[in-house]
Amino acid sequence: MKNEDWTELFDGTRALPRDVRDRLLKSAHLVTAKEGKSIFSPDHIPDKLLFLINGVIRVSQTSENGREIVLYRVEAGQSCVLTTACILAEEAYNAEGVAETDIKAISLPRSEFDRLVAEMPAFRKFVFSAYSRRLIDLLRVVDDVAFGHIDVRLAERLIALCGGGNDIAVTHQKLAVELGTAREVISRQLVEFQKRGWLELSRGKITLNDKASLRKLSNN
Amino acid sequence: MKNEDWTELFDGTRALPRDVRDRLLKSAHLVTAKEGKSIFSPDHIPDKLLFLINGVIRVSQTSENGREIVLYRVEAGQSCVLTTACILAEEAYNAEGVAETDIKAISLPRSEFDRLVAEMPAFRKFVFSAYSRRLIDLLRVVDDVAFGHIDVRLAERLIALCGGGNDIAVTHQKLAVELGTAREVISRQLVEFQKRGWLELSRGKITLNDKASLRKLSNN
DNA sequence: TAAACTTGGTGACAAAGTTACAGAAAGAAA
DNA sequence: TTTCTTTCTGTAACTTTGTCACCAAGTTTA
Numbered sequence: 001m002k003n004e005d006w007t008e009l010f011d012g013t014r015a016l017p018r019d020v021r022d023r024l025l026k027s028a029h030l031v032t033a034k035e036g037k038s039i040f041s042p043d044h045i046p047d048k049l050l051f052l053i054n055g056v057i058r059v060s061q062t063s064e065n066g067r068e069i070v071l072y073r074v075e076a077g078q079s080c081v082l083t084t085a086c087i088l089a090e091e092a093y094n095a096e097g098v099a100e101t102d103i104k105a106i107s108l109p110r111s112e113f114d115r116l117v118a119e120m121p122a123f124r125k126f127v128f129s130a131y132s133r134r135l136i137d138l139l140r141v142v143d144d145v146a147f148g149h150i151d152v153r154l155a156e157r158l159i160a161l162c163g164g165g166n167d168i169a170v171t172h173q174k175l176a177v178e179l180g181t182a183r184e185v186i187s188r189q190l191v192e193f194q195k196r197g198w199l200e201l202s203r204g205k206i207t208l209n210d211k212a213s214l215r216k217l218s219n220n
Numbered sequence: 221m222k223n224e225d226w227t228e229l230f231d232g233t234r235a236l237p238r239d240v241r242d243r244l245l246k247s248a249h250l251v252t253a254k255e256g257k258s259i260f261s262p263d264h265i266p267d268k269l270l271f272l273i274n275g276v277i278r279v280s281q282t283s284e285n286g287r288e289i290v291l292y293r294v295e296a297g298q299s300c301v302l303t304t305a306c307i308l309a310e311e312a313y314n315a316e317g318v319a320e321t322d323i324k325a326i327s328l329p330r331s332e333f334d335r336l337v338a339e340m341p342a343f344r345k346f347v348f349s350a351y352s353r354r355l356i357d358l359l360r361v362v363d364d365v366a367f368g369h370i371d372v373r374l375a376e377r378l379i380a381l382c383g384g385g386n387d388i389a390v391t392h393q394k395l396a397v398e399l400g401t402a403r404e405v406i407s408r409q410l411v412e413f414q415k416r417g418w419l420e421l422s423r424g425k426i427t428l429n430d431k432a433s434l435r436k437l438s439n440n
Numbered sequence: 441t442a443a444a445c446t447t448g449g450t451g452a453c454a455a456a457g458t459t460a461c462a463g464a465a466a467g468a469a470a
Numbered sequence: 471t472t473t474c475t476t477t478c479t480g481t482a483a484c485t486t487t488g489t490c491a492c493c494a495a496g497t498t499t500a
Binding site for chain 4: 444
Binding site for chain 1: 450
């Protein structure tokens with residue numbers, strides 16, 4: 001991307017008056033990160049608000065005994081509010097954001113963030129909207145983990161990850177992290193799906209043969 | 221409580237200038253609800269911000285198949301932000317807030333809420349603080365449900381619920397809802413604790429005999 | 441090529457959730 | 471009071487999920 005007007009890309013900034021947007025173009029700056037880079041973690045909480053232009057940030061949580069669960073993903077056009085939330089709260093938490101792809105984002109200083117929230121109703125709405133989005137994402141995770149069945153959740157996730165195509169490049173361990181369970185549980189379930197002819201397994205790759213059945217199991 | 225200055229009771233309003241507080245005393249009004257009353261639910265989302273003066277609101281989530289889990293509690297001096305969050309997001313969610321005791325609260329109209337967030341840094345900080353508090357509460361719930369062991373979680377909850385004393389007036393079913401599990405699982409675990417001499421069971425009541433052991437199991 | 445690491449397969453077992461009842465205690469109705 | 475009804479608890483059998491231990495095949499590194 002050329003050095004274009006990124007304020008055009010976000011709901012929260014597109015609606016702002018021209019002079020404010022020009023101010024933003026000066027005060028904020030572009031940051032990039034390679035795939036796999038940690039964007040925030042308990043050790044490293046940035047004091048900026050991130051607006052994601054390109055790529056995906058995967059936010060996950062790791063337990064004491066090392067198991068991990070994916071909470072949600074921040075996609076292009078969205079902002080990463082968990083960090084700003086957690087600057088205020090001084091309680092311990094163990095969520096981490098990792099660049100799932102190479103990413104490009106706008107980094108907005110806290111002072112400017114505060115000022116925008118104060119002065120611009122459109123921006124305020126965007127921020128609150130982002131918060132509620134994440135709250136609801138988490139409600140969904142709680143529901144899934146507490147009450148969901150592993151076969152349904154796995155089918156759901158496979159459909160979500162294939163993205164139009166039929167192949168998914170993913171290890172059983174990665175899928176286990178998606179759902180917050182153990183690798184063996186995923187392997188078992190995948191073999192079961194394979195027996196039903198719904199998919200083919202190979203090292204590091206899953207080929208979906210019968211998306212309809214998977215979709216049916218996952219109720220979408 | 222007499223018709224006092226409730227703005228003194230909240231972090232978010234105590235720090236405001238006198239004239240703003242006087243304005244609030246006029247625009248907001250006192251609401252009360254009896255124990256057991258539903259404060260908000262998917263069917264009924266109030267468009268006000270609630271400031272809780274007295275009592276406790278229990279926020280829980282119910283699954284399709286009827287099982288339920290307690291997410292967190294809103295206590296006196298806190299505000300109930302989940303509702304405001306969810307007005308914006310149009311996605312479905314199934315959290316409900318129920319008055320766990322008789323409650324007394326201040327109801328602030330949305331317009332006034334917006335204005336305060338815009339104009340008053342102290343209020344803004346309070347609101348963001350409330351959001352992050354809930355986000356972190358939910359992170360904790362996810363961690364517990366996904367990775368926690370039921371004996372540890374139950375011990376923890378028993379210690380939290382006894383509140384200084386030794387008796388807890390609660391049914392096994394209620395405890396199951398606290399942890400998002402089944403009644404039978406709780407019964408089984410309570411019998412185990414009883415065998416170890418940590419507590420006594422009777423209908424609708426649990427008497428803790430050895431809080432130290434429970435506390436040790438729950439790692440606090 | 442050999443060694444080290446990653447990925448996946450498997451069996452045995454433990455923990456937690458489900459199903460299906462039964463009986464005791466408390467409260468309401470006759 | 472006695473009977474009926476509801477609520478609460480106990481329990482056994484079974485299924486699902488999570489854990490542990492270990493091995494084998496593929497991949498990368500030395």
